[in-house]
Amino acid sequence: MSNVVIIGGHGKIALRLAGLLAKSSFNVTSVIRNASQAGDITAQSAKPHVLSLEAAPVSELTKLFTDTRAQLVYFAAGAGGKGGPDRTKAVDYDGAVKVFDAVEAVPGSEKPRVILVSAIDCRNPDKLDQYPAHYNDEDKERSRKAHEAIGTYYKWKFEADKNLVGRSAFKWTILRPSGLTDGPGTGLVEIGRTHIGMTVSRDDVAQTLFELAYRPDAHGLALDLINGKTPIKDALDVAIKKGETDYTD
Helix, strand or coil: CCEEEEECCCCHHHHHHHHHHHHCCCEEEEEECCHHHHHHHHCCCCEEEECCCCCCCHHHHHHHHHHCCCCEEEECCCCCCCCHHHHHHHHHHHHHHHHHHHHHCCCCCCCCEEEEECCCCCCCHHHCCCCCCCCCHHHHHHHHHHHHHCHHHHHHHHHHHHHHHCCCCCCEEEEEECCEECCCCCCEEEEECCCCCCCEEHHHHHHHHHHHCCCHHHCCCEEEEEECCEEHHHHHHHHHHHCCCCCCC
């Protein structure tokens, strides 16, 4: 049995993930902003922990990870476009960095592993004309429009990714799902270096995050995720074996 902490525990993906983990005998602590959200957490057989990611100091997060003996920390928090650019930065970037710092500060040599939920097509906002080599013309056009529409969101997701890539004190993996839907999961995806036009269901994102709990060999990878034709476990096997990842500087 492993001890897991989910940051951003009341999100749609996080709630699904907590249920999957708890059913597989993980001890799950889900961090939430408001005590009123606790019932949704306990309904997934997880333990709620009320903490403001924006207000809490790093030391409080370190204490949480230490007290729960966390072996794995998921960062699934996000402003969700609420509160404007300042709050997007405060949650999606500052909050993520705070969690990374807190993990590094956990006593001992065995730090919790971190899985960061990011977003497909996160790229350096200063180099948006430099596309990944596997992008086709359709990918490039979609990318251009997306960054024009929600550039602030992408900027801070990119900065969080970049910060994590520079860490060596603990193991980490970045999962970068495409546009999200609430439709039922199919269990069939494409993972790794993908095109960006397809969506992916929150069910399948949660299932992929669950499978990553068993894959410490995904350390150091940033994996795109879209709907596809390959079962999730098999798609992860292939992506991890290839070890292909794109870190855009």
